[in-house]
Structure formats: structure tokens, C-alpha cells
Amino acid sequence: MxxxxxxxxxxxxxxxxxxxxxxxxxxxxxxxxxxxxxxxxxxxxxxxxxxxxxxxxxxxxxxxxxxxxxxxxxxxxxxxxxxxxxxxxxxxxxxxxxxxxxxxxxxxxxxxxxxxxxxxxxxxxxxxxxxxxxxxxxxxxxxxxxxxxxxxxxxxxxxxxxxxxxxxxxxxxxxxxxxxxxxxxxxxxxxxxxxxxxxxxxxxxxxVPSQMGQNLTTRLDRILLHPVLGLPIFFGAMYLMFHFIYTLGTPLQENLGNLLTWFKEIALQPLLGGLLSLGVWGKFFHDFLIDGMYEGVGTVAAFIPVIFLFFICMAIVEDSGYLSRSAYLMDAFMEKLGLDGRSFVMALMGFGCNVPAIMGLRVMRSPGLRMLSMLVIPFSLCSARLNVFIFMTTALFATKQAPLVLFSLYLLSFVAAILTAALFKGKFPSKEPLILELPPYRFPTFKQMMLRSWREVRHFLVWSRRFIIFGVVAIWFCNNFPTNVAPASAGTLSGMIGQFTSPIFAPIGINPQLTVSLLFGFIAKEIVLGGLAVIYATSEDGLGKAIAQQIDWVQAYSFMLFTLLYVTCLSTVAVIKSESKSAKFAMFSVAWSVGLAWVASFLFYQGARLLGF
CATH class of the missing domain: 3.40.50.300 (P-loop containing nucleotide triphosphate hydrolases)
Known part of the structure; x- marks a missing residue:
């Protein structure tokens, strides 16, 4: 059977x-x-x-x-x-x-x-x-x-x-x-x-001894769990983690991007070059396969080294026992917001992917605590959004500024979560006590880190490929239809969408091209970069230069701020609906995140312009 x-x-x-x-x-x-x-x-x-x-x-x-x-x-x-x-x-x-x-x-x-x-x-x-x-x-x-x-x-x-x-x-x-x-x-x-x-x-x-002796764990905890120094040390460690990812990940990403470009020029274009001799439809399929599918998916694939590095760092933070200490450090503060230390840990886990982080809330008995945590976790800077931010910071900011800009977005994700919890804690009350185990410190083995990172990268590829392919294909068609106008012009579907939504996005400094990528990014953030590559019909390296010629750093930061705060992806919305057992609550979470994203970007963009930037 x-x-x-x-x-x-x-x-x-x-x-x-x-x-x-x-x-x-x-x-x-x-x-x-x-x-x-x-x-x-x-x-x-x-x-x-x-x-x-x-x-x-x-x-x-x-x-x-x-x-x-x-x-x-x-x-x-x-x-x-x-x-x-x-x-x-x-x-x-x-x-x-x-x-x-x-x-x-x-x-x-x-x-x-x-x-x-x-x-x-x-x-x-x-x-x-x-x-x-x-x-x-x-x-x-x-x-x-x-x-x-x-x-x-x-x-x-x-x-x-x-x-x-x-x-x-x-x-x-x-x-x-x-x-x-x-x-x-x-x-x-x-x-x-x-x-x-x-x-x-x-x-x-x-x-078991009546009193545990001094060891590495107890000595480290005196410093890392210090009531005054504990949190600054934790956030400092997170900054160093992002600096490490950026410093090492960016060259790896560029090298992989160059390899993909080399493969296109050496193998793909000669292989598909015969299509150009078949007339209009031959050129149509040639452009679709190269400028649509390959450039879109390739731009996203170039960030796999960054994702791999990110999960190596997360494996160290989690498996070393430091993650549970962060829950202990934050518990008293989170309690004032109607949450607890576990909510903070799940928010950190959301930096990998929001979906399993929200599913991890099942350990909480209190429905109010789970619901409030579900509103908070989607603001975590997941790996898909991290790709967008690393790309934008590399294209628009100096090398010394980029890690600071990236870390500022990390901090703003916490600010958005804190604001959300403070505003809605009265609607989702909880009195469930926190029971927390503090395991001894241990450093994960090299094999453990590699397996964990590979498993997460594989999950990223399997989970996102359907969204990426659908997204880049849809954007390419919007960018090239109708066929009797120039690609990506105001007369195409993407141009019409951009112009139609301009009254909403222009006040926050987001141009029509970026707008189209954001709208498709509602499906999955992995589409944003692939969509931009399709819209600008260029590779990852050329894409950065093209965008830098169109927007300044204020517009770039406003775009990243909106990307950080608005709906993570449809998968997250589906999981929120499933875990909360309420379509109304899922729609409320979408409306709140989009509204907060627009207001935050508006205040930043207009404020920066008023100050003369």
C-alpha cells in the first residue's frame, strides 16, 4: 500500500x-x-x-x-x-x-x-x-x-x-x-x-556537579551576555558579517557574471545566430532566448556565491549557540513590544528566507504572539532582497560606503519590525512565558557549514526558478509587445504600466523601469534583478552602468528602502494565510507592508531632496 x-x-x-x-x-x-x-x-x-x-x-x-x-x-x-x-x-x-x-x-x-x-x-x-x-x-x-x-x-x-x-x-x-x-x-x-x-x-x-565549573562557555557569556555590552557586540558582529559577505561576495559575483557573459558571447550567440536569418520571428526568438531568458536568469544566478557566503555565516551564528543568546539578549526589549526572544530569533532566521521563519512560529502556543510575529518577520532582509541591495550598492555607491549602506538597511529592517510590533501589540496580546535553552558554544565543522549552505542554495534554486523564469518571461513580453514599437519604449506594455503607476511611484523617486521590476517582484524578489536585466537588455555588469546613468544615490536608496519593506513574495503571503488560517489577516499584512514601504520611501526621498541631495 x-x-x-x-x-x-x-x-x-x-x-x-x-x-x-x-x-x-x-x-x-x-x-x-x-x-x-x-x-x-x-x-x-x-x-x-x-x-x-x-x-x-x-x-x-x-x-x-x-x-x-x-x-x-x-x-x-x-x-x-x-x-x-x-x-x-x-x-x-x-x-x-x-x-x-x-x-x-x-x-x-x-x-x-x-x-x-x-x-x-x-x-x-x-x-x-x-x-x-x-x-x-x-x-x-x-x-x-x-x-x-x-x-x-x-x-x-x-x-x-x-x-x-x-x-x-x-x-x-x-x-x-x-x-x-x-x-x-x-x-x-x-x-x-x-x-x-x-x-x-x-x-x-x-x-552532575552541584555547581558547574568555569569553562569557555561561561567565560564568553560574561562578555557576550553582558547587560550593557551584549547588544552592541551582537550588532557589531552582524555588521562584520555583512561586511565580510560584501567584501568577499562581490568579486565572486562579478567573476561568475563575467563567466556567464563569456559563455553567451563564445557559445550561445554563435549557436543561436542562425535564427537572425529567419526574418522577424527568428529575431524575435533570438532576442527572447538571449535578452529575455539567459540575461534574466543569468543575472540572478550570478549572486549564488553571495547566497552561499550568507548561509555559511548564518550557520556559524546559529550552530555556535550565539543565535539563542541573541534571543536572551533581546527578550526583555521584545517583551515590551508584545513579543519575546523567540520572535527575534525567527526574525533573524528570516534573513535567510521568510517562509521557514514564519513556519517556525508553530512552537509558540499563544495565537496573539504568533500573529504579531507574522507581521514582523516579513521585514527581515531575506537573501533574495540581499542580492538586490548588493547589486544596487555596488552600482551606485563607493566601495567604502557600500557595506555601511547595506548595514543601514539591515538596521532599518529592525526599525520597521519594532514600529510594527509597537503599533499592533494591543491587537494581538500574549502572556506566554519564554523557555529558552542556552547550549554551550561550539564551532560548526567545515562539512556542516558547506552542507548547510549547499542545502539552502539548492532550496533557493528549486524554490525560485519557477518564479524567476515566469517573471523574466513575463517582463520580456511586456517589454517587447506590441512589436511595432521600440522595445522598452512608452508604447510597450511595460512602458504603459510604468506610466500608469507613475503618479504613485514618482513621489518616491522610482522611475518607470524600476517600477515594472517592483511590480513583478511582488511574485518573488528574485525577479527584480532578472527583470531589470531584461528591461535594460543587458548583462549584470552592463546593467549596473545603465541604471547608474539614470538615477542618483537618493533614488537608489529609496528604491532599496521600498524593496526592503513591501511584500516579500507571494510564497510568504501564502504561508501567512496558511499559518494564521485567515485570508483577512494575510491581506492586512500585505496592505500594511506596502503602505509602510511607500510612506518610508516618501519621507526619505522628499526629505533628501529638501536638504539639497
């Missing part, structure tokens, strides 16, 4: 990977599956889950990475997702992953899962870090208490993973039918009984 949603045969062996947040669960999942993961829809579960097919022994095995949870009795949406999955999907084996240095707080989850009577293996991750905190663990005694195999591992460096794979294979080799849990609440022992079992297990198998 086959699940129609996933296309996966139900007889395929299924492993569920489960654990608390920040235990290295996803790191082990990536190591086990080789990061060959896809997103699938699962019976009884309302959200998509990460899954991958691997061969363990002789068996084809489906590995499912479930959301991190604290308690099977918890009330967050992630905990409900896990409960629904366990109750509705047959499972051959559960892999529980816990943090070795925090067993006194995490072993209760393993005891709860034991009550479900599912085949299980417990992996004690970060086993190399536990001794640094003075934690001593006898994993064989833990195995006796739980009645399941227990293996200490370090998923980050691979220590103990070979033994873990062998034991997982041995457990799967046992001829047991896949099972699903009936009523989880009925299976779980009372909380006082779980607490009693946990006390006995910890006393017998785990030694």
Missing part, C-alpha cells in the same frame, strides 16, 4: 528521530542520511516534515526528522505534531537523541517514550562535552533502567556514530512489525511516577 501524499510505500521501514531542541538531532539526521533530505506530507500531520531514504543493512529505510519537543504532554504545536505522527504513522524504530550534559533535565522525555512501548535506541549526543561540565555518565546503567540500547556519540565529529549505526541496524533486523501508538495520554505514566523513575535513574547512572 502507498501513502498518496508522500508516494512512499507503507511497507518501507520507518525510523522516527526525536529529541529535545538543541540536542544535535538534525546534525545526526544529516550525518545518517547524508543530508539527502526532502520535505514530505504525512498522514494525520498538518505540517511538512523532513525525511530521507537510506539503506540500513539490506533494508530500504525512511528516516523522519520530527520537531524538537520538551514533553509529550506539552501544549505547543510542535509537540502536537509529534503526538499526531506517533499515533497515526506505523514506526519500526524511534531514535531518541538527548544532550549528555543536560540529562538531569532531558531524561524525562526518554522515560515518557518508554511508556509508549515502541522499539527505541537512545543516543547520548555531545558525549565529548559532558566531561567538560563535570558530568559523568554510565550509559550501560541507563540502558538497564530504560530497557533499550544506549550509545554515547558526538554527531558533530562522528565519534560513536559507527556503533550507533550498527545498533540501529541490529534493532531493525529484529522481525517486528511497524506499530503506531493509540492514545498517548492513556499510555503515559503519571507525572509523579515519571519524576520518581527519573530520580532513581539519575542517582544510579549520572553524576
Amino acid at each position: 502507498t501513502n498518496s501524499d508522500t508516494g512512499i510505500a507503507t511497507e518501507v521501514t520507518t525510523i522516527a528521530v526525536l529529541g529535545m531542541p538543541n540536542t544535535g538531532k538534525s546534525t545526526f539526521f544529516n550525518r545518517l542520511t547524508g543530508a539527502n533530505a526532502s520535505v514530505g506530507n504525512w498522514a494525520g500531520v498538518t505540517v511538512d516534515l523532513l525525511s530521507a531514504k537510506v539503506k540500513i543493512g539490506v533494508q530500504e529505510t525512511q528516516v523522519i526528522d520530527l520537531p524538537g519537543i520538551y514533553d509529550l504532554r506539552g501544549f505547543s504545536e510542535d509537540e502536537e505534531v509529534v503526538r499526531q505522527f506517533l499515533m497515526t504513522n506505523p514506526i519500526n524504530l524511534v531514535i531518541i537523541i538527548l544532550n549528555s550534559s543536560q540529562l538531569d533535565r532531558q531524561i524525562s522525555l526518554a522515560l515518557q517514550l518508554k511508556d509508549l512501548q515502541l522499539p527505541m535506541v537512545l543516543l547520548l549526543n555531545m558525549a565529548d562535552e559532558a566531561p567538560k561540565f563535570g558530568v559523568s555518565i554510565d550509559h550501560e546503567k541507563i540502558a538497564k533502567h530504560l530497557g533499550i540500547p544506549v550509545v554515547p556519540i558526538c554527531a558533530k565529529h562522528g565519534q560513536g556514530c559507527s556503533e550507533a549505526y550498527k545498533i540501529i541496524g541490529d534493532e531493525l533486523a529484529k522481525s517486528r512489525a511497524a506499530v503506531s501508538v493509540g492514545n498517548i495520554e492513556a499510555c503515559l505514566a503519571p507525572e509523579n511516577e515519571i519524576a520518581s523513575q527519573m530520580g532513581a535513574l539519575l542517582q544510579d547512572a549520572v553524576r
Whole structure:
């Protein structure tokens, strides 16, 4: 039998990977599956889950990475997702992953899962870090208490993973039918009984010092979590990150752009040159393929090195443990705005892509907190907008000015989020307390950073290519129809659109060509640059010079400010509608972002002109 949603045969062996947040669960999942993961829809579960097919022994095995949870009795949406999955999907084996240095707080989850009577293996991750905190663990005694195999591992460096794979294979080799849990609440022992079992297990198998000794984490936290210096250090680190991306990414982007131009001149134009001899329609298709498809998509593709660098930096910030510290630093301030530290973390995650950041809000129990966070996150400077800004700053600003301009847009994204939260916190109240884990500092391995960056770049290419191709084709047609007028002139569809919307965009300094790209950018910001390349019928290098001849830095900054604040993309709007379960709320978020973008750009542009710039 086959699940129609996933296309996966139900007889395929299924492993569920489960654990608390920040235990290295996803790191082990990536190591086990080789990061060959896809997103699938699962019976009884309302959200998509990460899954991958691997061969363990002789068996084809489906590995499912479930959301991190604290308690099977918890009330967050992630905990409900896990409960629904366990109750509705047959499972051959559960892999529980816990943090070795925090067993006194995490072993209760393993005891709860034991009550479900599912085949299980417990992996004690970060086993190399536990001794640094003075934690001593006898994993064989833990195995006796739980009645399941227990293996200490370090998923980050691979220590103990070979033994873990062998034991997982041995457990799967046992001829047991896949099972699903009936009523989880009925299976779980009372909380006082779980607490009693946990006390006995910890006393017998785990030694935790009454006071943790000084280590690198505690010494760094004295500085990085300082009540006065903490936030300036954080924003300084973010500035250095953007400076690094700009300094290293711009030459890489230019080199890739030059390579694409070289390929067009050496291979593509000679290959398609024969079309020019076929008359009007031959020239039409020649221009469409080169000036439309190739130039548009190529301009966007040239920024792949920038995206790759961006996600390397984000992997360091996130996997090092500094991201959760930023939530701690910002929590008190965010609370005054009706948000909490998690909202700030999700906003930072939105710098990669707004869509998964909004989906990550499911961990919040409070509907008001989720809704307010959904209004805030779309102002995060996502990687698609970052491409536009790096291009514009390179074309219109001096080399020393460009990183500062880019960082100012980063800061303005926070200002827009703060203003939004302050204005609407009364409409979306929340009193949900923040529970936050501060993992020890650790630097991600080179392999982890490369895999994370490649996965995000692949997601960018797969997710955006349909929008980019649709956008650049649509803009090219608007730019070249009707055919009896000069391309991109006032008589074409794009010229008409630009002139029609001129009363709206002229007061903020945005010319008709930029206007057309912005309108199509509503679909996806990746289209903006590709659209401009099509409108100006030039490559990425020539595009910068063409735009610099038409507009000054005030118009460029107004354009970037509008791009920063108005609707991220249709995908974000769709996710907001799905997560809020309200089309009215999704439309409100669109109207607010567009209105704020226009007002902010108007104030900047007109103010700059009044000051004589």
C-alpha cells in the first residue's frame, strides 16, 4: 500500500528521530542520511516534515526528522505534531537523541517514550562535552533502567556514530512489525511516577556537579551576555558579517557574471545566430532566448556565491549557540513590544528566507504572539532582497560606503519590525512565558557549514526558478509587445504600466523601469534583478552602468528602502494565510507592508531632496 501524499510505500521501514531542541538531532539526521533530505506530507500531520531514504543493512529505510519537543504532554504545536505522527504513522524504530550534559533535565522525555512501548535506541549526543561540565555518565546503567540500547556519540565529529549505526541496524533486523501508538495520554505514566523513575535513574547512572565549573562557555557569556555590552557586540558582529559577505561576495559575483557573459558571447550567440536569418520571428526568438531568458536568469544566478557566503555565516551564528543568546539578549526589549526572544530569533532566521521563519512560529502556543510575529518577520532582509541591495550598492555607491549602506538597511529592517510590533501589540496580546535553552558554544565543522549552505542554495534554486523564469518571461513580453514599437519604449506594455503607476511611484523617486521590476517582484524578489536585466537588455555588469546613468544615490536608496519593506513574495503571503488560517489577516499584512514601504520611501526621498541631495 502507498501513502498518496508522500508516494512512499507503507511497507518501507520507518525510523522516527526525536529529541529535545538543541540536542544535535538534525546534525545526526544529516550525518545518517547524508543530508539527502526532502520535505514530505504525512498522514494525520498538518505540517511538512523532513525525511530521507537510506539503506540500513539490506533494508530500504525512511528516516523522519520530527520537531524538537520538551514533553509529550506539552501544549505547543510542535509537540502536537509529534503526538499526531506517533499515533497515526506505523514506526519500526524511534531514535531518541538527548544532550549528555543536560540529562538531569532531558531524561524525562526518554522515560515518557518508554511508556509508549515502541522499539527505541537512545543516543547520548555531545558525549565529548559532558566531561567538560563535570558530568559523568554510565550509559550501560541507563540502558538497564530504560530497557533499550544506549550509545554515547558526538554527531558533530562522528565519534560513536559507527556503533550507533550498527545498533540501529541490529534493532531493525529484529522481525517486528511497524506499530503506531493509540492514545498517548492513556499510555503515559503519571507525572509523579515519571519524576520518581527519573530520580532513581539519575542517582544510579549520572553524576552532575552541584555547581558547574568555569569553562569557555561561561567565560564568553560574561562578555557576550553582558547587560550593557551584549547588544552592541551582537550588532557589531552582524555588521562584520555583512561586511565580510560584501567584501568577499562581490568579486565572486562579478567573476561568475563575467563567466556567464563569456559563455553567451563564445557559445550561445554563435549557436543561436542562425535564427537572425529567419526574418522577424527568428529575431524575435533570438532576442527572447538571449535578452529575455539567459540575461534574466543569468543575472540572478550570478549572486549564488553571495547566497552561499550568507548561509555559511548564518550557520556559524546559529550552530555556535550565539543565535539563542541573541534571543536572551533581546527578550526583555521584545517583551515590551508584545513579543519575546523567540520572535527575534525567527526574525533573524528570516534573513535567510521568510517562509521557514514564519513556519517556525508553530512552537509558540499563544495565537496573539504568533500573529504579531507574522507581521514582523516579513521585514527581515531575506537573501533574495540581499542580492538586490548588493547589486544596487555596488552600482551606485563607493566601495567604502557600500557595506555601511547595506548595514543601514539591515538596521532599518529592525526599525520597521519594532514600529510594527509597537503599533499592533494591543491587537494581538500574549502572556506566554519564554523557555529558552542556552547550549554551550561550539564551532560548526567545515562539512556542516558547506552542507548547510549547499542545502539552502539548492532550496533557493528549486524554490525560485519557477518564479524567476515566469517573471523574466513575463517582463520580456511586456517589454517587447506590441512589436511595432521600440522595445522598452512608452508604447510597450511595460512602458504603459510604468506610466500608469507613475503618479504613485514618482513621489518616491522610482522611475518607470524600476517600477515594472517592483511590480513583478511582488511574485518573488528574485525577479527584480532578472527583470531589470531584461528591461535594460543587458548583462549584470552592463546593467549596473545603465541604471547608474539614470538615477542618483537618493533614488537608489529609496528604491532599496521600498524593496526592503513591501511584500516579500507571494510564497510568504501564502504561508501567512496558511499559518494564521485567515485570508483577512494575510491581506492586512500585505496592505500594511506596502503602505509602510511607500510612506518610508516618501519621507526619505522628499526629505533628501529638501536638504539639497
